[in-house]
Amino acid sequence: MPPSKHAVLSASSSHRWLNCNPSARLESEFEDRETEAAAEGTAAHALAEHKLRKALKMRSRKPVSKFDSDEMDIHTDGYVEFVLESLAEAKQLCADPKVLIEQRLDFSCYVPDGFGTGDCLIVADKLLHIIDFKYGQGVLVDAEKNPQMMLYALGALRIFDCLYNITEVSMSIYQPRRENISTWTISVKELDEWAEKTLKPRAELAFKGEGEYCPGSWCQFCKAAVKCRARAEAKLQLAKYEFAQPPLLYDAEIGDILGKLEDLTKWANELMAYAQDAAVNHGKQWPGYKLVESRTNRKYTDEDAVVAAARAAGYTDIFKKSLIPITEMEKLMGKKTFAEVLGSLVVKPKGKPALVPASDRRPAITSTGAKQDFTDYKGEL
DSSP states (O other): OOOSSOOTTOSTTHHHHHHSTTHHHHHTTSOOOOOHHHHHHHHHHHHHHHHHHHHTTOOOOOOOOTTOOHHHHHHHHHHHHHHHHHHHHHTTTOSSOEEEEEEEEEOTTTSTTOEEEEEEEEEETTEEEEEEEOOOOSSOOOOTTOHHHHHHHHHHHHHHHHHHOOOEEEEEEEEGGGTEEEEEEEEHHHHHHHIIIIIHHHHHHHHHTOSOOOOSGGGTTOTTGGGOHHHHHHHHGGGGSOTTOGGGSOHHHHHHHHHHHHHHHHHHHHHHHHHHHHHHHHOOOOTTOOOOOOOOOOOOSOHHHHHHHHHHTTOOOOOOOOOOOHHHHHHHHOHHHHHHHHGGGOOOOOOOOOOOOTTOSSOOOOHHHHHHHHHHHHHHO
């Protein structure tokens, strides 16, 4: 489980403060608010910890949560299976590898007051394997050069390096709801170089609240993002482009804009949500804006009474019937029965062609194929 005290420079927010050094201190001015997704993630971690302890013959009491579900059961089982597979691999290097669960890790020799909690550590001769369980599905997390995992590795090496002569560190992200298992390995020498040359100087700046504000993808979960001036200025730079005449823009400029549009739209929506919350719940008045009642649609006050009244007036054809959705049907029947009974009657149509960043994992389609797919898609409308 997460530590009761939160570090100013936490491992989980390291991607942010390493790139935007003063952000950690700026965030301290904002209240901590646990989202429903975060609470669900905490519940999943607790269940995964319990199952792993039981699998390793350790004592544990099963946690109970309002988030308990078949999906969470399946994914936490998968996490335990992955850890046990990794342990079996470690036993090929060491007769009796050590496994630590929810281990507090101190990396304060590089980061002021720095500490965190590793979900699972497997320690064997010459190799340290750190496994992090990510239950979230919003952002795909990659293990490669992941600063949170690298900080955990530094903390673990302080405990075990002298005992096991570790030369390499493997870091794995297990993110089941994104079907993502990512593993990256780095030598202890390279990790130490990064810690001394990159981590330590940036952490010192971040702890003091010094350095340059630098907006980027790391702003996503920053508590100060919605009011950050540097981020606002970066987003508003797009206003210099003349969107009314896109043919006059160079291809490189259009590509640059496309890469920023999603984040710009997200920032605008966040800003509007913040302003509306302040106006509705705190009486804030914004220049040039006012609160009004939103438009609504009519609705029945009592459906049973409506049915009775309509039938009394001679109207009986007042109901609609439709099949339950495929996902609901599959859950009702179970996957195996669903495949046997309805498998031949279910088809997954082609998706509408979409322009996405080159980093997207889906395979590219040719421009000719895209044109035909788009024509077919329009024909279905």
